[in-house]
Amino acid sequence: MALLDFQTxxxxxxxxxxxxxxxxxxxxxxxxxxxxxxxPDSAGFRFTVAVQRSWCVGRAAGAATxxxxxxxxxxRQRLLDRWTRAGGGTSSFVAAEADALLDFIAGELPNPSHLxxxxxxxxxxxRASAGANSFVPPEWVGRGAPxxxxxxxxxxxxxxxxxxPHVVLSALIERTELPPLSPDVTxxxxxxxxxxxxxxxxAHEVALWTRLTGAVAVQALLRExxxxxxxxxxxxxxxxxxxxxxxxx
Amino acid sequence: MAACRxxxxxxxxxxxxFPYIADxxxxxxxxxxVDFVEIAPETICRQRAIGKAVAIEIVPDQLxxxxxxxAALPIVVHGVELSIGSAHGWNxxxxxxxxxxxxxxPFVWHSEHLGFQTISAEDGATLEVGVxxxxxxxxxxxxxVARRSAAIGxxxxxxxxxxxxxxxxxxxxxxxxxxxxxxxxxxxxxxxGCYQLLDLHNVYCNALNFGVDPFVVIDRVPLKxxxxxxxxxxxxxDGFWMDGHNDRVPERVWEMLEYTLPxxxxxxxxxxxxxxxFALSLGAAAIAEELRRxxxxxxxxxx
Numbered sequence: 353m354a355l356l357d358f359q360t361x362x363x364x365x366x367x368x369x370x371x372x373x374x375x376x377x378x379x380x381x382x383x384x385x386x387x388x389x390x391x392p393d394s395a396g397f398r399f400t401v402a403v404q405r406s407w408c409v410g411r412a413a414g415a416a417t418x419x420x421x422x423x424x425x426x427x428r429q430r431l432l433d434r435w436t437r438a439g440g441g442t443s444s445f446v447a448a449e450a451d452a453l454l455d456f457i458a459g460e461l462p463n464p465s466h467l468x469x470x471x472x473x474x475x476x477x478x479r480a481s482a483g484a485n486s487f488v489p490p491e492w493v494g495r496g497a498p499x500x501x502x503x504x505x506x507x508x509x510x511x512x513x514x515x516x517p518h519v520v521l522s523a524l525i526e527r528t529e530l531p532p533l534s535p536d537v538t539x540x541x542x543x544x545x546x547x548x549x550x551x552x553x554x555a556h557e558v559a560l561w562t563r564l565t566g567a568v569a570v571q572a573l574l575r576e577x578x579x580x581x582x583x584x585x586x587x588x589x590x591x592x593x594x595x596x597x598x599x600x601x
Numbered sequence: 602m603a604a605c606r607x608x609x610x611x612x613x614x615x616x617x618x619f620p621y622i623a624d625x626x627x628x629x630x631x632x633x634x635v636d637f638v639e640i641a642p643e644t645i646c647r648q649r650a651i652g653k654a655v656a657i658e659i660v661p662d663q664l665x666x667x668x669x670x671x672a673a674l675p676i677v678v679h680g681v682e683l684s685i686g687s688a689h690g691w692n693x694x695x696x697x698x699x700x701x702x703x704x705x706x707p708f709v710w711h712s713e714h715l716g717f718q719t720i721s722a723e724d725g726a727t728l729e730v731g732v733x734x735x736x737x738x739x740x741x742x743x744x745x746v747a748r749r750s751a752a753i754g755x756x757x758x759x760x761x762x763x764x765x766x767x768x769x770x771x772x773x774x775x776x777x778x779x780x781x782x783x784x785x786x787x788x789x790x791x792x793x794g795c796y797q798l799l800d801l802h803n804v805y806c807n808a809l810n811f812g813v814d815p816f817v818v819i820d821r822v823p824l825k826x827x828x829x830x831x832x833x834x835x836x837x838x839d840g841f842w843m844d845g846h847n848d849r850v851p852e853r854v855w856e857m858l859e860y861t862l863p864x865x866x867x868x869x870x871x872x873x874x875x876x877x878x879f880a881l882s883l884g885a886a887a888i889a890e891e892l893r894r895x896x897x898x899x900x901x902x903x904x
Contacts, residue, residue, distance in 0.1 A: 355741045356688035356721070358774065363720030363730045377723070387774060396769040396810070399841050403769070404732040410878075442731035444682060445648035445657070482647075485661070 354379050361388050365397070366404055368437045408441025409433075415446035416453050418474040422467065422524040423457075431457055450478050466520045466530050469513045473521070476509025476542035476550070483507025483544030487590050498571035501595035502583065503564055507544040508591040510553060510561045512537040545589030556582045560592070567595035611760055611796065611828055611867045612710060614903055615675055617895045618829075618872035619888075622880045623663070627670040629885065634892040637675045637709070639872050640667065642702045643682050643695075657682070657698040659705070668706065677829070677870070678708045679798075685713050685749050685763070686736045689721035696756070703757060710828060710869065711753070712762035712798040715746065715786055735768040738775035738785040747793035754795060762796045762828050763789060767803035767844035771811060782807075783821045790826050797822065799865070800831040801857045802844060802874070809842040815857055824865040832858055832895065833874035847879040849891055855898070862902040871895050 357378040364374035365388065375388060391397045409432050413420045420428055435441060435456055443449050454475040461468040483506065513520055515531040517538055523530045541553035541561070553561070560578050573583060586592040616636030619629070623644065630638060645663035649656050682695045699711075716733040736742045746763070754761040765786055779785050790797055799822060801815075808815035832855070834848030850873065862868060873891045875883065 355737070355739065355745065358737060359686075359688050359717055359734075360720045362734055363717075363728065366730055366732065366734065367728065384774060387772075391770070394771065395840065396771045399769045399839055400732065400734070402839065403843070404730070408731045439728070442729035443648070444643060445646070448648040448650070448655075 358384055358388075362391075365391060366401055367439055367442070368401075405436055408436040410441075411443070411446050412436065412441040412449070412453055415441075415450035416457065416471075416474060418525075419454060419457055419467075419471045422470055427460075431460055447478065447482065451475060454478075464512075464514050464533055466514065466524060466533070469511060469517070470521060470524050472509070472511045473513075473517075473540070476511050476540075479507050479509055480542040480544050480546070480549040483590060484549060487544035489545055489588050489590070490594060498574060499569055501567040501569050502573065502587070502592050503567045503595045504561065505543055505586075505590045505593045509542040510539050510558065511542065512539045541586075541591055543586070543589040543591035546591075554582075557586060557591070560586060564592060612869035614868070615677075615709065615870040616903075617892055617899055618677065618870045619892060620679070620872065620874060621667055621671060621676075622875070622877045623666060623670070624877060625880055625888075626885070629888065630670050630674060631672065632889070634889055634896070635674065637677060637870055638671045639677050639679045639874075640671075640708075641679050641681050642699060643680070644877075646698060648694075655694050657694045659698060659701055664705065676706065676708050678702070678711045679764075680711070680713045683713050684717050684719045684733075685753075686715060686717035686742065686746055687719045688717070688741075688745060689719070689727070691749060692719070696753075699757070708759060710760040710762060710796075711757055712764055712829060713753075714766055715763045715782075715789070716766045716768075733766060735766055735770065735773055735782060736785060737773050738779040738781050740776050740779065742785060743779060743788045743792060747789045747795075750789060750793035750795040754793070760796050760828055762798040764798040764800050764831070765803050765822075767800070767806040769810060769841055783818060787821075787823050787826075790823060796828040796867075797826045798829045798831065799824075799827045799861065800833070800874075801854050801861065802831060802833040802835060802846075802850070805851065805854050805857065806835060806842050806844045815853070816860060819857060819861055819864075824861065825867055827861075827865040828867055828869050830858065830861065830865070830868055830871045831874045832871065832891075845879075846874050846876040848883065849887060850894075855894065858895075858898050859901075862898060868903075871899055 357380055361375050361378050412432055412435055435453060440453060454471055458468060458471045461471060514533040514537060519531055539553040539558045540550050541557055542550045556579060560582050618637045618639050619635045621638050621640040645667050646657050646659050649658055683692050685691055714733055716735055718730050718733045719727050722728045750761055763786060775781060779788055804815050804818050808818060832850045833846045834850050835843050835845045836847055873895050
């Protein structure tokens, strides 16, 4: 028996992400192939798969506690089922998976919607939190040469709410009536250097964040009318960052 | 292959152990009910991608909290993420983290689960299966895990233990010389010089699910190599008894502990295993009762 091939086959059978023939391109002796082909019909294997699904759902739910808890139960079940069937929830390190899970859920929610705002809120909070321990403000704030490029911070986010965010989140958590979607958007900025990891974003900050869908040179931003003070303030807290390390002054 | 360690006085006996559960009040660990703490280092770590590689990093705040909770109690490490039986490769990032962990917080011994939980994708990436799976009882599996176990023993300089797993798939392929999971673990221990963590609840699970006598299984375990014993609770689902670590210890498992402890002269500690998710629902009073009962049995044979 080739242990590597046997394990690959067994692992593929338990993971449902592999829809193709799980025994493809493996060196298996006839007896091993027979054992593996018969396995899906055995009660013990089916129970192993059930345990795996249950653990994966539990991990996923624990990775995105807020969003999972505020989703309607039928939608929650459907999304978790699709996520785990696609191979999600297998890692014990839930934080590493939370971002991808929340991206997946966000892609399934109406835009705009209060649920989507809550989902992005949790994702931004987790990202900022992940960066907070190691965040150091760049030395070049206020002195950066204008040819250097800026981009959105790796651990930052901006989340728009179509009503008062506190009212929206409270209503979702307490399962009370949600306020109507307003055309006016209140944006929260998340960044690893902010005291509480978030703050309400000013119109200037929202405009700069919106502009930075990719890397843009400081001089271009200044030319377009973005204020140096806004740039420096966002750099200071990690909401935006230099797109590449700056050379020493 | 490293020579077998000398049997006898493998470790100074520690007594009654309990897992580190961050959500439990620290009082439990200061109550005198617990002599040592079993910690899964992954629970105070985070995983971070570095390009295509992955690093497992100790979170300083969580380490500090764990150390405050455990105070002066000795610790043992019970790893989850190594996947020691994965033929495509084990989790090197886990061992790198454990190097750092040992430098910061030395442990008396170190244990791992015998099994595998990762496979290789067709592009060579590592895929998590999402649940630990049993190894076939083959010579190749013995060779692989024995080599790795010996290397771990050398690397950390403390006894390395492998835990017998609970599993639900019957009639796994096996070489006749090895036989089954008990033969597999015994052969690895013999070849590598590593020791055993005998999880009595896992023996109980497998015995119930496959219709065998757990005491016959215990009699086949090389008990001189057993350094740690686990007792735990589980639950029934879909006709299987699950290794859930979610309840009190079944009476039959207490009987198994009474049977095993006097026959296993090198046991350094007995741990009442409980998962974080169920610790709060089980409650402090029930946990204390289980720990007192472990101590009663321990004192009967070890005092």
